[in-house]
Amino acid sequence: MMQQEQYRPGYHYTPARAWMNDPNGMVYYRGVYHLFYQFHPHSNVWGPMHWGHATSPDMLHWTHQPVALAPDELGAIFSGSAVVDWNNTSGFGTPENPPLVAIYTYHNEADRLAGQRPPQSQALAYSTDQGASWTKYAGNPVLQAAPDQGDFRDPKVRWHEASNSWIMSLAVGDHVAFYASPDLKQWHFLSQFGKDVGAHGGVWECPDLLPIRVAETGAQKWLLLLSINPGGPNGGSATQYFIGDFDGRQFVLDPAFAHQLKQDGPQWIDWGRDNYAGVTWSDVPATDGRVLMLGWMSNWDYATKVPTSAWRSGMTLPRELQLHQHTQGYVLHSLPVRELDALKGHVSQPQAAELVLPGAALEQSETYVEFSRPDGSSKAYLEFSNAHGESYKVGLDGQTGRYFSDRRQAGRKDFAEQFASALHTAPRHAQSAVIKLRVYLDRNSAELFADEGATQMSELLFPTSPYTRVRFVVNGQAVQPAVFKVTQLNA
Ligand code: FRU
Numbered sequence: 001m002m003q004q005e006q007y008r009p010g011y012h013y014t015p016a017r018a019w020m021n022d023p024n025g026m027v028y029y030r031g032v033y034h035l036f037y038q039f040h041p042h043s044n045v046w047g048p049m050h051w052g053h054a055t056s057p058d059m060l061h062w063t064h065q066p067v068a069l070a071p072d073e074l075g076a077i078f079s080g081s082a083v084v085d086w087n088n089t090s091g092f093g094t095p096e097n098p099p100l101v102a103i104y105t106y107h108n109e110a111d112r113l114a115g116q117r118p119p120q121s122q123a124l125a126y127s128t129d130q131g132a133s134w135t136k137y138a139g140n141p142v143l144q145a146a147p148d149q150g151d152f153r154d155p156k157v158r159w160h161e162a163s164n165s166w167i168m169s170l171a172v173g174d175h176v177a178f179y180a181s182p183d184l185k186q187w188h189f190l191s192q193f194g195k196d197v198g199a200h201g202g203v204w205e206c207p208d209l210l211p212i213r214v215a216e217t218g219a220q221k222w223l224l225l226l227s228i229n230p231g232g233p234n235g236g237s238a239t240q241y242f243i244g245d246f247d248g249r250q251f252v253l254d255p256a257f258a259h260q261l262k263q264d265g266p267q268w269i270d271w272g273r274d275n276y277a278g279v280t281w282s283d284v285p286a287t288d289g290r291v292l293m294l295g296w297m298s299n300w301d302y303a304t305k306v307p308t309s310a311w312r313s314g315m316t317l318p319r320e321l322q323l324h325q326h327t328q329g330y331v332l333h334s335l336p337v338r339e340l341d342a343l344k345g346h347v348s349q350p351q352a353a354e355l356v357l358p359g360a361a362l363e364q365s366e367t368y369v370e371f372s373r374p375d376g377s378s379k380a381y382l383e384f385s386n387a388h389g390e391s392y393k394v395g396l397d398g399q400t401g402r403y404f405s406d407r408r409q410a411g412r413k414d415f416a417e418q419f420a421s422a423l424h425t426a427p428r429h430a431q432s433a434v435i436k437l438r439v440y441l442d443r444n445s446a447e448l449f450a451d452e453g454a455t456q457m458s459e460l461l462f463p464t465s466p467y468t469r470v471r472f473v474v475n476g477q478a479v480q481p482a483v484f485k486v487t488q489l490n491a
Contacts, residue, residue, distance in 0.1 A: 007308050007444035007462060010364050010491025011343055012297065013062050014314040015052055019044045021303070022154075022206060022277035023294050023315055024051055025068075025082035025102050027131075028284050033059050034131050035294070035315070036068055036102070038079060044312040045304045048076040051104065053131070058339040059292070059318035060491075068134050069104065069125055074141065075111075078120070079154040079206055080104030084283045085126075086159075089166070089183045092126035092137075100127045101184055102134065103168065105153035106141055118145035120152040122170070124184060143168075143179065143187045154206045156279055157184070163248030169207040169224070174200060176207045176226065178251065191250040194226070197258075199240050199266035201231020206239075208279040209251060212291055216325045221254060222246040223323065223332065225269065225293075227277045229300050233268050234424040236301035237276040240266045243323065243330045260329040264427070269332060271426030272405060272457035273299045274445065275316050291321040292337065297445060297458060302416035307462055308444070316458050317440060317447055324454070331429045333453035336440065340366075345488040353478035354471030361488055363466040367439045370483035371472070374398035378475035381406075382439060384446070384467040392461055394448050395473075396435055401428055403455050405448065411463035419460075429454040434482075441467065442491070 008014055018041050025036035032055050039052030053065035069077045082102040085093065093099030102125045112119035121141035125134045145152035151173040160167045160180075168179040168187060175194040179187040194204065206227040211220055224242040232238025243257040253261075260267065269278065278295025295316040298306065303313060319334040344366070348355055357365075367382060374380040374396060381395020381404070392410035396403055403426040407413070413420035428435075430451035438449045443466070448457040472481045 005310065008311070009314050009442040009444055011060050011340070011489060012314045012317060012442050012445065013054060015039060015311050016064050017311050018042070019046055020052060020296075020311070020313045021046065021298070022079045022296050023279065024079050024104070026279065026294065027082040027084060027100060027282040029084050029100060030130060031057065032130070033057070033281065034082065035062070036082065039067065041067060044309065049078055049107070051077050051102070055131070058342070059294070059337055060339055060343065068131070069102065069136070072136070074121070074123065075106035075108035075119070078105035078107045079277065080122070081156045081279065082282060083157055083159065085184065090124070090126065090185060091183070093128045097128055100131055102126070103155045103157045103184065105155065107153070112150070118147060118149050118152060120145060120150070122155045122168070137185070139185060142185050149173070151203055156206070156208045158210060158282065160248055165248070167209065167248070169209045171204045171207050174204055176204065176224065178209070193224070193251045197253065197261065198226065198242060199228055199231050202229045202237070204228055206277045206279060209246060210280055210291065212321065212323045214323050214325050214330075221323060222251060223321070224251060225279060229276070232273070233266070233271050233426070234273050234422070235418065236273060236299040239269045239276060239278055239295065241269050241332050254330070257330050267332070269334060270295070270456045270458050271403070271424065272448070272459045273301075273424060274460045275458040276300070278316065280321070292318060293321055294318045295458070297460065301418040305416040306460065307412055307415050314445070322453070326429055326454075327431065328429070331454050334456045335449060335453040340489070343489040343491065345490045348486045350484050350486070351480065353480045354469060355484070355486055356469045357486070358468055360466045362468055362470060362486070363441055363443050364489045364491055365441050366487045366489060367441070367470055368437070368483065368485045368487075369472055369481040370434055370436050371474075371481040373433050373435055374474055380435070380472070380474045382437065383471050383473055384441065385469050386463050386465045386467045388464045390463050392446055392463075392467070394439060394446060394457070395437065396428065397425075400425070402426060403428055403448070403450055403457065405446070405457045405459050407459055407461055410461045413462070424457065424459070426455050426457050440489075442489070
């Protein structure tokens with residue numbers, strides 16, 4: 001392994017080389033998960049964007065594919081989505097061979113600098129060979145901004161059965177706009193949402209509107225994912241969500257969720273610093289029925305500075321979203337996809353407070369603990385450490401009742417002041433007396449799924465050498481938790 005590859009994760013997607021940001025165009029078609037992504041092939045910092053491409057049978061093992069979309073005279077290729085046009089409404093394919101259609105944003109930097117024309121517009125490309133090659137639509141762009149509208153991007157499109165039309169969610173500065181189309185080519189404005197609700201500490205990006213069932217009642221709700229930069233709960237970029245109803249025209253907040261927002265403030269899909277611009281997979285078969293998403297595992301606060309050189313940025317673990325009804329209201333849970341089970345290798349169940357795993361065994365692992373709620377004054381946490389005296393701590397603070405993630409001494413941090421200057425915290429939504437933590441390590445990251453995914457924190461880490469010891473600590477003392485299980489993951 002080359003020195004610069006020290007931090008390359010094994011079961012998270014990273015490009016072979018060069019810069020990556022948002023996941024784009026995630027679509028499932030004929031047994032293949034497609035992932036496109038914001039890609040700058042000529043550098044390991046952001047620049048004129050392309051869509052990179054990778055394919056996978058399970059969202060964990062990826063095959064790099066050639067660049068799908070490159071900039072042209074209309075601009076660079078910003079974020080967007082892809083759908084299977086099953087009924088060939090676009091006419092780009094045939095009913096027997098439905099096309100894949102990508103709906104993306106053109107960003108024209110020269111127009112932005114000149115300030116005379118809106119720099120962003122929406123456009124189409126299609127593939128009739130299952131994503132292997134792409135043709136841009138000759139009629140691009142298909143949707144243009146109002147003359148004074150700068151931010152106008154990240155179209156996420158889905159088929160809406162009840163209105164027999166395509167619905168596009170689009171980020172427009174401080175709100176989301178919804179558009180409808182019969183054929184993906186002609187769009188008309190429906191409504192807008194969000195100017196006066198949710199977090200507004202930064203620009204709104206990467207919306208995704210989708211139906212989701214409440215696990216406990218089976219009732220159908222609509223979920224709106226919305227990324228914002230900056231203004232996240234622990235600084236920088238993060239993704240908030242809203243629960244409501246959609247009638248084919250307008251998204252209206254669920255009254256109970258509106259009340260939650262008033263009482264508790266914005267709700268986030270992940271309270272860690274490193275899960276951004278995430279959206280869901282399109283066309284997951286109804287027989288599967290899962291809502292699957294993936295985010296970019298970084299933060300605009302320091303993404304261009306993290307200490308990896310051949311490539312920059314990876315994706316989060318693919319996760320299943322579930323909407324649950326808790327006593328205090330709706331909570332969106334995230335769980336690692338079950339496909340991860342196939343990677344499970346050796347299991348250790350220490351009858352002790354700590355486990356030492358020599359070599360690099362711990363750096364790709366799942367640690368699971370169960371313990372009783374700590375009393376009012378103590379902290380209960382997992383601590384991962386290495387021979388360099390670096391340690392990462394993640395657990396619950398009994399005094400505040402909040403989860404915390406502490407990477408302040410976890411490894412390299414001097415590359416960016418904002419990377420590890422603060423403790424990151426998250427609310428605990430569950431109320432049970434037993435606390436369950438599941439933490440995934442994959443060389444340069446830790447992802448916490450607490451209380452069956454009710455609270456989540458994804459964090460990048462750059463330890464100087466791999467962590468080889470994990471211990472459970474309560475009130476400053478190493479203590480054996482009720483359940484302690486460490487499973488190696490074979491990437
Ligand atoms: C989000 C984002 C999008 C945009 C893309 C550009 O991270 O800013 O809004 O389309 O990145 O790379």
